[in-house]
Amino acid sequence: MLKVKLSDLMGKHKLTIAKVSELTSLSRPTISALYHEKVSRIDFETVIKLCKLFNCTVGDLIEYVPDSTED
DSSP states (O other): OEEEOHHHHHHHHTOOHHHHHHHHOOOHHHHHHHHTTOOSOOOHHHHHHHHHHHTOOHHHHEEEOOOTTOO
């Protein structure tokens, strides 16, 4: 499973969904869905904009967490 760590980054930088939307030109529903981890896919452009905003790597934004049922 993939974990989107946008809420952690936003908390660290004290940014709201509205402010992230304003700074990245991404829609509020997109930011909200990522914040609440309610997404099944994410565009590269979205990842790039968020990584630029937070000056982070993809690994800082998205983390792979193995399922407990995997070997």
